[in-house]
Amino acid sequence: MDxxxxxxxxxxxxxxQGYFRSGMRDTAVFEFFARRLPGRRNFLTAAGLAQALAFLxxxxxxxxxxxxxxxxxxxxxxxxEHLATFKFQxxxxxxxxxTILFADEPMLRVTAPxxxxxxxxxxxxxxxxxxxxxASKAARAVLxxxxxxxxxxxxxxxxxxxxxxxxxxxxxxxxxxxxxxVAAGREFGIPLYGTMAHSFVQAGDSEAAAFRAFARANRQxxxxxxxxxxxxxxxxxxxxxxPGLARDGIAIHGVRIDSGDLAAHAxxxxxxxxxxxxxxxxxxxxxxxxxxxLAKLAAERAPIDGFGVGTAxxxxxxxxxxxxxxxxxxxxxxxxxxxxxxxxxxxxxxxxHRSFDAAGRMNGDIVTLAxxxxxxxxxxxxxxxxxxxxxxxxxxxxxxxxxxxxLAQLPDRLRSLDAAEPYPVEISPALLALAVECDAAERAGAx
Amino acid sequence: MDxxxxxxxxxxxxxxQGYFRSGMRDTAVFEFFARRLPGRRNFLTAAGLAQALAFLxxxxxxxxxxxxxxxxxxxxxxxxEHLATFKFQxxxxxxxxxTILFADEPMLRVTAPxxxxxxxxxxxxxxxxxxxxxASKAARAVLxxxxxxxxxxxxxxxxxxxxxxxxxxxxxxxxxxxxxxVAAGREFGIPLYGTMAHSFVQAGDSEAAAFRAFARANRQxxxxxxxxxxxxxxxxxxxxxxPGLARDGIAIHGVRIDSGDLAAHAxxxxxxxxxxxxxxxxxxxxxxxxxxxLAKLAAERAPIDGFGVGTAxxxxxxxxxxxxxxxxxxxxxxxxxxxxxxxxxxxxxxxxHRSFDAAGRMNGDIVTLAxxxxxxxxxxxxxxxxxxxxxxxxxxxxxxxxxxxxLAQLPDRLRSLDAAEPYPVEISPALLALAVECDAAERAGAx
Numbered sequence: 001m002d003x004x005x006x007x008x009x010x011x012x013x014x015x016x017q018g019y020f021r022s023g024m025r026d027t028a029v030f031e032f033f034a035r036r037l038p039g040r041r042n043f044l045t046a047a048g049l050a051q052a053l054a055f056l057x058x059x060x061x062x063x064x065x066x067x068x069x070x071x072x073x074x075x076x077x078x079x080x081e082h083l084a085t086f087k088f089q090x091x092x093x094x095x096x097x098x099t100i101l102f103a104d105e106p107m108l109r110v111t112a113p114x115x116x117x118x119x120x121x122x123x124x125x126x127x128x129x130x131x132x133x134x135a136s137k138a139a140r141a142v143l144x145x146x147x148x149x150x151x152x153x154x155x156x157x158x159x160x161x162x163x164x165x166x167x168x169x170x171x172x173x174x175x176x177x178x179x180x181x182v183a184a185g186r187e188f189g190i191p192l193y194g195t196m197a198h199s200f201v202q203a204g205d206s207e208a209a210a211f212r213a214f215a216r217a218n219r220q221x222x223x224x225x226x227x228x229x230x231x232x233x234x235x236x237x238x239x240x241x242x243p244g245l246a247r248d249g250i251a252i253h254g255v256r257i258d259s260g261d262l263a264a265h266a267x268x269x270x271x272x273x274x275x276x277x278x279x280x281x282x283x284x285x286x287x288x289x290x291x292x293x294l295a296k297l298a299a300e301r302a303p304i305d306g307f308g309v310g311t312a313x314x315x316x317x318x319x320x321x322x323x324x325x326x327x328x329x330x331x332x333x334x335x336x337x338x339x340x341x342x343x344x345x346x347x348x349x350x351x352x353h354r355s356f357d358a359a360g361r362m363n364g365d366i367v368t369l370a371x372x373x374x375x376x377x378x379x380x381x382x383x384x385x386x387x388x389x390x391x392x393x394x395x396x397x398x399x400x401x402x403x404x405x406x407l408a409q410l411p412d413r414l415r416s417l418d419a420a421e422p423y424p425v426e427i428s429p430a431l432l433a434l435a436v437e438c439d440a441a442e443r444a445g446a447x
Numbered sequence: 448m449d450x451x452x453x454x455x456x457x458x459x460x461x462x463x464q465g466y467f468r469s470g471m472r473d474t475a476v477f478e479f480f481a482r483r484l485p486g487r488r489n490f491l492t493a494a495g496l497a498q499a500l501a502f503l504x505x506x507x508x509x510x511x512x513x514x515x516x517x518x519x520x521x522x523x524x525x526x527x528e529h530l531a532t533f534k535f536q537x538x539x540x541x542x543x544x545x546t547i548l549f550a551d552e553p554m555l556r557v558t559a560p561x562x563x564x565x566x567x568x569x570x571x572x573x574x575x576x577x578x579x580x581x582a583s584k585a586a587r588a589v590l591x592x593x594x595x596x597x598x599x600x601x602x603x604x605x606x607x608x609x610x611x612x613x614x615x616x617x618x619x620x621x622x623x624x625x626x627x628x629v630a631a632g633r634e635f636g637i638p639l640y641g642t643m644a645h646s647f648v649q650a651g652d653s654e655a656a657a658f659r660a661f662a663r664a665n666r667q668x669x670x671x672x673x674x675x676x677x678x679x680x681x682x683x684x685x686x687x688x689x690p691g692l693a694r695d696g697i698a699i700h701g702v703r704i705d706s707g708d709l710a711a712h713a714x715x716x717x718x719x720x721x722x723x724x725x726x727x728x729x730x731x732x733x734x735x736x737x738x739x740x741l742a743k744l745a746a747e748r749a750p751i752d753g754f755g756v757g758t759a760x761x762x763x764x765x766x767x768x769x770x771x772x773x774x775x776x777x778x779x780x781x782x783x784x785x786x787x788x789x790x791x792x793x794x795x796x797x798x799x800h801r802s803f804d805a806a807g808r809m810n811g812d813i814v815t816l817a818x819x820x821x822x823x824x825x826x827x828x829x830x831x832x833x834x835x836x837x838x839x840x841x842x843x844x845x846x847x848x849x850x851x852x853x854l855a856q857l858p859d860r861l862r863s864l865d866a867a868e869p870y871p872v873e874i875s876p877a878l879l880a881l882a883v884e885c886d887a888a889e890r891a892g893a894x
Contacts, residue, residue: 001608002607002608002609002612002630004608004630006629006630006633007602007608007611007612007628007629007630008602008628008629008630008643009602009603009627009628009629009638009641010627010628010632010640011627011641011642011643011644012641013629013640013641013666014643014661014664015639015643015644015646015647015661017665018643018647018660018661018663018664019647020664021660021664022660022663022664024650024651025659028650030644030646064826065711067634068633072632072639074665074667074669094504106519114650118644118646118647120647122602123608123643125603125604126603126604126605126607126608126611127607128601129603129604130606130607153454153456155456155569156456156568156569156571156572156573157573157576157768157769157771158571158573158606159577159605159606159607159609159610159614159762159767160449160573160574160577160606160607160609160610160613161448161449161451161454161570161573161609161611162606162607162608162609162610163606163607163609164454164573166453166607166641167448167606179453180456180457180458181455181456181457182453182454182455182456182457183451183453183454183455185453185457185519186453186512186515187838191521192455192457193457194456194458194459194460194461195458195461196458196461196465197458197459197462197496197565197568198774198785198787199462199475199477199565199568199774200462200466200565201776202775202778202783202784202785203471203561203775203778203779203783204471205464205892206892211473213468213469214461214462214465216465216468216469217461217464217465217467217468217469218461218464218465218521220520220521224656227787227788228785228786228787229785229786229787229889230786234509234870257730257790258787259787259788259790260787260788260789272626287790290532311739311768315606315762315768316767317767317768320606320762320763320764320767321604321762321764323602323760324604327645327646328645328646328649328650330651331650332650336649336650337649338645338649338675338676339675339676339677340674340675340676340705340706340707341674341706341707342643342706342707343706343734365748370488378674420567424518424704442676445652445653
């Protein structure tokens, strides 16, 4: 993970110099939220809080970063001396990772002296936006292929190494079984899956020689790739090789199909394997898959046990960004509001209350001011006080379980891959009244 | 930049164990290329080679990485001992960064002992794919807004910190003037631009107070944000404040508009500024911009001097991935070919020759076997021999100049933002013949 304080936008530093020079260091409250959901998305699965909190805890300017900032000629010595002591000391409220959220609902609320709450904006968005987007995309794949093994294969086309590693984490939270990305396995303890590439088959003296060499060298969880030359021919090869490998104590675990009509190939391969006494050998499919392809294969009852989902997942191909923002909602005890056309924000510190029906399904949320007593479970909790986490980081298993529970609580229509009637999120009367009040005060002040 | 050897796919390590166990370490040749261009893209601008070569030079397994691999129980001790000595010692050919390329044209050719050429696949794709995609996207913005200042604003919604930093580099290569991402300024010497955020204005006692505080603290290249409450009202505020700031030796450099009808606001703001004696103050626009929005604003002759292009650029929103692959084309002196349906590859080591017309415009490429003498400039050059770069890394200025030259050499129809008749890329007779030969040999071998 990049931990440099310079992983930020230039204007944050320019503004900090402004706050420093004019003594603006009262308490500010910022909130991070999605303005609206992408086209066909019916919900968001919050993810990335652990990395966001780690960032806040460790954020410091190193002496060589400060020296470099000085060399730009844009910052004055007393301001840089001040930056040398920078430390985030604020409070953070957030729904825990794995929580299902909707537009307008804060994913994070930061309360800190203005410069501290300001500086962290760029990287906080960078961390929370990406993992939330990927977890939300992965949750759709989980909905599309219930009960199948889903593995993240996307590292190579993820946008850089950090994206690949964090995408593996977000997908695992949302219900994937694991990832192919080794660094994510090491960093987060996510189960690793790997098969073989076409190059291994191509480099062999023959396909059979390559299969044998791979199986002998790896022995456990051997998955052989069938489609380098001819998928069904390769399946027959597997049947021919199996007895010899079994004599060496090697059971072929599965085969992978990576191109062509996956359902048709899977059916043909299943028949060949079953007829060859390999009913236990699983079929794994990959190659340009996304949640729609998974839903189609599930609807066709393709005999596929697991899927590798790569590029479409790791880049969130149908919606590669969320319309989201980190906005000042209060400063020096006064609620604040931006009125920019098409981008107006709700003022004040907010809380989200969620109601459930008798069957335990989510029934409607209300966004209101923190402190406004409302029925329903409040989603935002205190996670950091004075710059220190209030509890140890949650395990991925706990987060994964929560994400699964939330997915199960989702009303049926929102489980569709297509856009459904939106989940009801009410803006409370108290919040509406405060927005009107803010506008009036701003107009009076400007008059 | 992530430098861990574990930033790779699990199957690479499984295959390496297979190669190790069966003694497959003959020379392999892999090539990285785009299979096809995304919908409306007419060309690619190659980028990322510097990071790819740095990765190859520095790739090692650390003792704690090896210890962790051992703990997975999937790798045997002698193989791990072998990995401890791993070092990339191959040769690399590539077109230099900034080169314009098309589908089927290798962006990289790696020649190395099979395990070395194999292991590096995941991270090589991860690095080259991303920067090439972003540089190609950025080049479209450059074509859409000739002569305007273009600044990368995308860090916050880039997919992680590495993506944000490398996107800034790729955009600068393609002709952007700079970036807002501080870390990219430090790492690559890219010019930094920064204005102010709405929060600065919101936190001020009034908009005027905020403008004054920001200008006094930053003094150089002050750009004031107009749209927090009311864009034209804010422009009049700037006119009112300018004389006082001028007395303090501060000249307002520009204003920024971030929402609403940018062309209409820019016209109104320009009139207000000009009438107020601020004809030299520039207008900078941002807010959800992409190359299409830039082209529209240029067509409307909106009086905008520069643009901040953020999310759409850094995530390559219309085409967030390229269909690309790193494929084995030769092993142990024999050309290799994958025949998978819809994903067949061309065998053998390849070179691309480019022809130009009398006016110096690109006139057609031919992809042929390396060594096949053809008219036209060969695009792939030796950049690494035996694991060491043959020359120092090119400066970004050199690369930027090359990208601009290539853009100028592009046939007019390919400069359109919409899909044009594709640029002619011929597969040479020698290459076609080799493909037929490979298929026949593979069928015979399998028979």
